[in-house]
Amino acid sequence: MDNNLLSQIAFYFFAVLTVASAAVVVFARNLIHCAFALLFTFFGVAALYVFLGADFLAATQMVIYVGGILVLILFGIMLTNKLYDVKLKTGKSQFVPAAVIVVVMFAILVFFMLRTSWFQSGSVLSGPTTASIGELLMRDFILPFEVASILLLLALIGAAMIVRRRSE
């Protein structure tokens, strides 16, 4: 019971951390603050994956999002702003209509989520998932796996092609 209470407290802590830092991403005026708030959002989502028993995905989230995408985004910020003037501000536009639309959409989403009686399976997942994810990828999802690898290769070549300096 004590353990259960402790895990609930931890769950709500990470839930609040995730949503609050996502709000900072949306509302902060400084772009660097946005990027570091995004770091905490990714951490919080990885922690929620741990609560859902997805240990491999939590590790993947840390490696790819925090180690890869966030660094890419920081590079993007640094390369598209002049660092010597400290004006890394970002503007907002049409804030009020967008906020109204988003609040209405969120209300509709939550309303129907709570009204729907979702199918609950009795079986409970437990134990590490890495081996079974590997088996599934190599057996049932082998074609999407290969397509995803081709997609990654194409994206890397395409990104290099787009930013290449034309020499002629």
Next chain:
Amino acid sequence: MIGLNHYLIISAALFSLGILCVLTRRNAVNVLMGIELILNAANLNLIAFSKYSAGNIDGQVFAIFIIVVAASEAAVALAIVLSMYRIIRSVNLDRADTLKG
């Protein structure tokens, strides 16, 4: 007890904040951050349903594919942002209006 609905509400909040970021921010890099929030919300939904509703890990495999697509999307989108900055010297999306009639 923590149930499916808790995760769905967190995911809906992340998704809404991502949409708000995409709609209101004018910096292209910041819009990309909003898209990452939306993709994370989708992943959280898939994994929550995979645990509570399906009872197997197929949803986690889908989440891996989403992460792959998110990584390639970030790489290509930042390349586009950099070349846009090189051409119009700005990452303000309202300034990229060359195709406006």
